[in-house]
Amino acid sequence: MANNLITIDGPSGAGKSTIARLAALRLGMRYLDTGAMYRAITLACMRAGVKLGDGEAVAAVAKQAQLRCELSLDQPMKVFLGAEDVTGKIRTQEVTRNIHYIADVREIRDLLVAMQRKIGENEEIVTEGRDQGTVVFPNASLKIYMFALPEVRAKRRYNELVQRGQQVSYEEVLQDVAKRDYLDMDREVGALRKAPDALEIDTSELTPEQTAEEIVKLAKSRLAMRTRKIDKNTLDRMRKTSGLS
Numbered sequence: 484m485a486n487n488l489i490t491i492d493g494p495s496g497a498g499k500s501t502i503a504r505l506a507a508l509r510l511g512m513r514y515l516d517t518g519a520m521y522r523a524i525t526l527a528c529m530r531a532g533v534k535l536g537d538g539e540a541v542a543a544v545a546k547q548a549q550l551r552c553e554l555s556l557d558q559p560m561k562v563f564l565g566a567e568d569v570t571g572k573i574r575t576q577e578v579t580r581n582i583h584y585i586a587d588v589r590e591i592r593d594l595l596v597a598m599q600r601k602i603g604e605n606e607e608i609v610t611e612g613r614d615q616g617t618v619v620f621p622n623a624s625l626k627i628y629m630f631a632l633p634e635v636r637a638k639r640r641y642n643e644l645v646q647r648g649q650q651v652s653y654e655e656v657l658q659d660v661a662k663r664d665y666l667d668m669d670r671e672v673g674a675l676r677k678a679p680d681a682l683e684i685d686t687s688e689l690t691p692e693q694t695a696e697e698i699v700k701l702a703k704s705r706l707a708m709r710t711r712k713i714d715k716n717t718l719d720r721m722r723k724t725s726g727l728s
């Protein structure tokens with residue numbers, strides 16, 4: 484693989500997105516949020532009104548969805564369906580609960596995996612998801628498997644949702660986390676697994692900054708990558724858009 488490419492896989496709520504963004508920012512790489520791609524296709528299928536359990540029907544919607552990702556150096560990744568920016572609309576509990584119908588369909592995974600590989604061919608990225616180090620980029624230069632206790636992940640997700648103004652209970656979120664772990668680890672294609680050559684990081688007792696710094700150190704020592712200083716405005720903007728502050 485010509486480009487430096489860092490994969491971060493792990494269960495939901497391990498803090499992957501924030502950490503991947505922070506690490507990407509420090510390393511001057513772009514951040515690819517592959518969960519957002521599955522979310523956007525889920526939203527397209529919900530809007531199309533097809534039966535979500537019908538694999539053929541959802542695959543047909545996915546092919547027509549005109550999904551596009553806009554990666555940036557210091558902004559969250561944006562996702563579009565056609566001309567519509569759906570970045571904010573894919574973060575509801577309803578979308579989250581329906582994703583497994585979409586993520587289980589082989590044809591949809593093939594479509595998104597191909598898109599992800601194309602992006603990785605053209606730029607240096609930190610990519611985050613469930614199957615990045617195992618299926619999508621088995622030759623990645625650095626692979627991380629990130630996890631945290633389910634209770635810690637549920638608390639983080641709960642805080643995130645409350646901050647966005649959504650009305651949920653902690654118990655409900657904890658149940659969702661357990662269910663998603665099961666669904667993510669049990670799927671026939673693209674299941675969440677640690678790649679044999681991935682390095683494990685337990686984020687239960689680490690802040691996102693500490694974990695990102697761990698990855699940056701690994702990138703410097705193993706890939707001889709250089710870091711860049713981040714000015715305060717960029718960091719503040721990042722904090723605001725990721726719930727870090």
Ligand code: DC
Pocket residue numbers: 495496517518519521522582586611612613614615663667673
């Ligand atoms: O990272 P996230 O919570 O936004 O991901 C949403 C869902 O998408 C997650 O429950 C599983 C699925 N997903 C996947 O199957 N493969 C990926 N590479 C990324 C996400």
